[in-house]
Amino acid sequence: MKRGILLQIILSSIFLAGCLGSQSGGKKRTSAGVANTPDTVSPGYGRYLTDNIVGLSGNYNLDASTNLALFLNETPQFISNNNFLKGSCSAKTSTISECYDVIKTQNSGFTEFSDRRFAYPVETDEFLQVQAFGNTRDIVDKFLSTQTFSYDLGVGLPYISSHPSTLYTDVNKPYFFKGSKLTVWANSGDENVASYSPSSRVVNLGYISTVNNLFIAEDPTVTWHEFGHHFNKVAMSTRTIANSGTGATAELGSLQYDEAGSINEGLADYYSYFMNGREDFGDWALKFVNRARPMTEGSTIHKSTVSETFNGRILYPDYVTYEPNEPDLLIEDVHNTGTIIAHFLVALTKSIETTCSYSNEVARKMVIHLVLETLGEMGDLSAKGYDSAIESTVNHSATSSFDWVTKVNPINMRSFVQVMSKYFYRTLGTASNALCAGGAYNMDQYEVLVDSYGLLLFKTYNLDGNGLITGHLGPLKTVTSTNRVKSTLVKKQFLKIDPRENKFEYIVTDDRANMKAIIDSLVDVGRITGWSPQIKDDLRFNNGNARISPGEIVGIIPNLYNDSNITMGGVNVLANDWDHTKGGKPCNTFQDNWPLSSEGAADLTAGEGVQGGCNYVTRYNGENVALEPNEVVSPVCFVQMAVDGVTQWVTQDVFVAARGPETEMCLDPDNNHRDCLVRFIKGADHSFYSKINPKETWLESLGQGEVPEIKDSNTLIMEASPWISPGTKFRCRLRARFTNCEDCWHDSNNSDDNFKDYEFSGADPYEIFHLEFQVVD
Amino acid sequence: MKKLSLISFFTFLIVGLVVTLWEKQPEHTTDVKWEKFVTDPGKKTKVVKSEPKNDDLAKIDYTEYKKKTEKSLKKKFKEKVKKVSNYSRLPSSTRAYNREILGPNPELFKKKKVEILNRPKKEWKENLAKKLLRGRDKDQISVFIKKEKSLIQMERNGARYIEQVVVSIHKNKTGTTGYRAFIDSETGKVIKTWDRTVHEFGPFKKGVTVKVLNL
Numbered sequence: 001m002k003r004g005i006l007l008q009i010i011l012s013s014i015f016l017a018g019c020l021g022s023q024s025g026g027k028k029r030t031s032a033g034v035a036n037t038p039d040t041v042s043p044g045y046g047r048y049l050t051d052n053i054v055g056l057s058g059n060y061n062l063d064a065s066t067n068l069a070l071f072l073n074e075t076p077q078f079i080s081n082n083n084f085l086k087g088s089c090s091a092k093t094s095t096i097s098e099c100y101d102v103i104k105t106q107n108s109g110f111t112e113f114s115d116r117r118f119a120y121p122v123e124t125d126e127f128l129q130v131q132a133f134g135n136t137r138d139i140v141d142k143f144l145s146t147q148t149f150s151y152d153l154g155v156g157l158p159y160i161s162s163h164p165s166t167l168y169t170d171v172n173k174p175y176f177f178k179g180s181k182l183t184v185w186a187n188s189g190d191e192n193v194a195s196y197s198p199s200s201r202v203v204n205l206g207y208i209s210t211v212n213n214l215f216i217a218e219d220p221t222v223t224w225h226e227f228g229h230h231f232n233k234v235a236m237s238t239r240t241i242a243n244s245g246t247g248a249t250a251e252l253g254s255l256q257y258d259e260a261g262s263i264n265e266g267l268a269d270y271y272s273y274f275m276n277g278r279e280d281f282g283d284w285a286l287k288f289v290n291r292a293r294p295m296t297e298g299s300t301i302h303k304s305t306v307s308e309t310f311n312g313r314i315l316y317p318d319y320v321t322y323e324p325n326e327p328d329l330l331i332e333d334v335h336n337t338g339t340i341i342a343h344f345l346v347a348l349t350k351s352i353e354t355t356c357s358y359s360n361e362v363a364r365k366m367v368i369h370l371v372l373e374t375l376g377e378m379g380d381l382s383a384k385g386y387d388s389a390i391e392s393t394v395n396h397s398a399t400s401s402f403d404w405v406t407k408v409n410p411i412n413m414r415s416f417v418q419v420m421s422k423y424f425y426r427t428l429g430t431a432s433n434a435l436c437a438g439g440a441y442n443m444d445q446y447e448v449l450v451d452s453y454g455l456l457l458f459k460t461y462n463l464d465g466n467g468l469i470t471g472h473l474g475p476l477k478t479v480t481s482t483n484r485v486k487s488t489l490v491k492k493q494f495l496k497i498d499p500r501e502n503k504f505e506y507i508v509t510d511d512r513a514n515m516k517a518i519i520d521s522l523v524d525v526g527r528i529t530g531w532s533p534q535i536k537d538d539l540r541f542n543n544g545n546a547r548i549s550p551g552e553i554v555g556i557i558p559n560l561y562n563d564s565n566i567t568m569g570g571v572n573v574l575a576n577d578w579d580h581t582k583g584g585k586p587c588n589t590f591q592d593n594w595p596l597s598s599e600g601a602a603d604l605t606a607g608e609g610v611q612g613g614c615n616y617v618t619r620y621n622g623e624n625v626a627l628e629p630n631e632v633v634s635p636v637c638f639v640q641m642a643v644d645g646v647t648q649w650v651t652q653d654v655f656v657a658a659r660g661p662e663t664e665m666c667l668d669p670d671n672n673h674r675d676c677l678v679r680f681i682k683g684a685d686h687s688f689y690s691k692i693n694p695k696e697t698w699l700e701s702l703g704q705g706e707v708p709e710i711k712d713s714n715t716l717i718m719e720a721s722p723w724i725s726p727g728t729k730f731r732c733r734l735r736a737r738f739t740n741c742e743d744c745w746h747d748s749n750n751s752d753d754n755f756k757d758y759e760f761s762g763a764d765p766y767e768i769f770h771l772e773f774q775v776v777d
Numbered sequence: 778m779k780k781l782s783l784i785s786f787f788t789f790l791i792v793g794l795v796v797t798l799w800e801k802q803p804e805h806t807t808d809v810k811w812e813k814f815v816t817d818p819g820k821k822t823k824v825v826k827s828e829p830k831n832d833d834l835a836k837i838d839y840t841e842y843k844k845k846t847e848k849s850l851k852k853k854f855k856e857k858v859k860k861v862s863n864y865s866r867l868p869s870s871t872r873a874y875n876r877e878i879l880g881p882n883p884e885l886f887k888k889k890k891v892e893i894l895n896r897p898k899k900e901w902k903e904n905l906a907k908k909l910l911r912g913r914d915k916d917q918i919s920v921f922i923k924k925e926k927s928l929i930q931m932e933r934n935g936a937r938y939i940e941q942v943v944v945s946i947h948k949n950k951t952g953t954t955g956y957r958a959f960i961d962s963e964t965g966k967v968i969k970t971w972d973r974t975v976h977e978f979g980p981f982k983k984g985v986t987v988k989v990l991n992l
Contacts, residue, residue, distance in 0.1 A: 192978055193976070193977075193978070194976075194977035194978070195954075195974055195975060195976045195977060196974070196975045197953075197954070197955050197972075197974040197975075198957075198972040198973075198974075199943045199944070199945070199955045199956050199957045199972040199973070199974070200943065200945060200953075200955050200974075204953075222977065225977065226977070229975045233972075244879075246877050246879065246926070246928065246941075247879050247928075247941075248957075248959070248969055248971040249971060249972065250971075251971055251972075251973065253975075264975065286977075289978070291977075291978065335977075398880075398881070399880060399881055402969065402971075516912070519912075520912075520913065523908075523909060523911075524918065524946045524948065524954060525954055525956070525973055525974070526944065526955075526956035526958060526967070526970035526973050527970070527973075529966065529967035529968065529969075529970070530908045530909075530911065530966065530967060531911075537911050537912035538912055539912070622933070623933050624881070624933075625933055625934075626882075670964065670966075671894075683970075
């Protein structure tokens, strides 16, 4: 009997070993499970995993050596009628014959699948390519059918849709980002890399280095996530491309960390849920680097205090630095913040499903419809937002829209959810559309759900946009204020430079190695456009004394402090040009009441109330010479100069005209002499901070000690001309705001409607901070 | 009468030739070639252009490489140019010298009522590479540049000739990143970038540590 049991154990062990396989040598697995070889399928067919093996098995604890073949379906799936892994797309009457393809890596050619048989053992490169191809085809087809569904809703229902009417007829194929073909590298050989590059049109799937070289393409959820980035790009670009086939398209995220980039990540996660309704992302490939992400509070990845209840939701902004895999850490990262959006969208999906009696599948389509409408409007660089609108209805103007979307009035949690809520109201929330169980989804119910995530940060639905002419024309659809229970709004005045005793105001870093690393990184990713020819290539004048000296590039981080009792989220500091001067002198009509007349403030006795005046905000960001010849936006930094024996603050061009240096020695010798001496580098002239706890600084809120780790998105970068005389004093007037700010976005003079876009060229929507320094040798 | 016919014939011939040549101006086309730039050994400020190997080309855009090898480049390229340029859709006021004009009041350029802010130079691409490789050690990175089209940008103070390019940066061991950009046609200065690579995790993510000191 004992011998029988022993034999059984031995046989079971052999069987299990065969099933689970091994990964000796890293990339090899013992074939077992379904025999996946060309001779087992008909021409045109093969096998791939339609979800990752955690999803297919329901077992989160599978180890890295688990044999994928165990989870392949015995029944072959149709792959292609082509010998190569190339796919076409079609939507409505339009077709893109070369829509996507899959190759092994950047150096390889197409793999030829002889006799069109696509079944290969799971340890082969051929399998990985078929796997990536199947997952790509599935999500592209599903996306395009959902986009068509969304377009048809826009055409069929009497609401204002952001979809361009020419979405499927325009020669530039805006429904798929100019119809440009996407190539997937199924096994790029890049370590710990999964990326999407819209410029080279590549989805790069590498491998996880920590566990036997597990290939990322094995996990469809990651492939779907990367395609999610592509669909976000598609959605952001539809109106821009339909308007013009040439020029820039809007970005959803412009810094290493910002809320737009977080939304991009959250939406990309949601595209994984969109595919099959499964609520964890990356739970196969990414769990081995602690990067799997849940999309509902019910997930086992979460800490125990999180739950799918009103009080158990992951709340904005408290959870923006929450990493579910390491809940004790505070990590400022777009993927972590993005989970709030993914959770909200999944909760919304489930709510639509139950409230409107839809299947989960249809509810997911409905949510993507809302996302497409939202991004279509928010990314419109033609500045209309919908076909029949006049220019400047959204995103300021066609001339300035790129800067508005990325920097001046960027997409954040508030604006994204506000615009999405508008489309929710116009579709599911409108009874006459009969989209929810024959009637409307109750907007109070909707607002309560939004509020449970701390995202009910807007007081109106801003139905009329932010346009110069139309921005306050109404109608005004307001949020029921009693629905705002967990979402918190704070007055901007509570955001301060740390006022406490013996605390510093700004961090200045001028360490050569640090600054070189930051500058190189920013140039590589295209965030800054280079630096002044007056500064030495090797930053040799950077002396590391934490002061600003001639010839240096320095990083500046304001020591921001939250003087309120509520957490602030999405704190953003701007050092870009704005409308705050008159005739070369600083206006003192703003909240900072600076400078005094005796210190050189602009004369207010004449020329006020009209263009050029201090109390007139440029409607065109100083770009329209024909309509606003006297309006300019000015650099933030002024310089002190003795005028007739009196020390005054003047603009840099006034200083340079009086004291030099010669204009060819300016930081930009070719064009702009208005920031000849010091300037913030364009692209690094805005910075972002995830959250600030009550009565703390940002550094304290992130648990940063005396030697904090700083990301480039936290850093404003300033150049100081080598020709500045030591001792020269500068004062820079920075502007700041945050996402859950009560008076940074709402115009209390206009029923709490959104500020118009042009007003972000001025002072009203911001708290103003001063950075004063003396250049030292 | 014969003379008149001959004159007419040659006039048509010349006009046809001019139109053909005009259409073949480099500004009208999309570059098919990636150009690779690296820092010149021992000289951090000088860049050298190196002919990309097949592998390099494939790293950037396999499609173009494949098209070349399939010898169908010419035909497909023509079609692509037609698609990308899309001149047939543009009203005449939005292009000049075979460059599309971007920005407000494009007609001012055609009427020569606007200051020209720069003059195109053939070295713009080398100048751009110099800026991107500025201060970098040899072998630290390679820069690949591909021109997509030539344009004119209307600005507040005038009109600027610009080039639309794709830039791809290859760093040793840490993968690639890239973006699309407008470049000044004279100086090679980067004016605007977009279509930047999005990483799930990967290169360029690490922060730097700084000492906190009072200003």
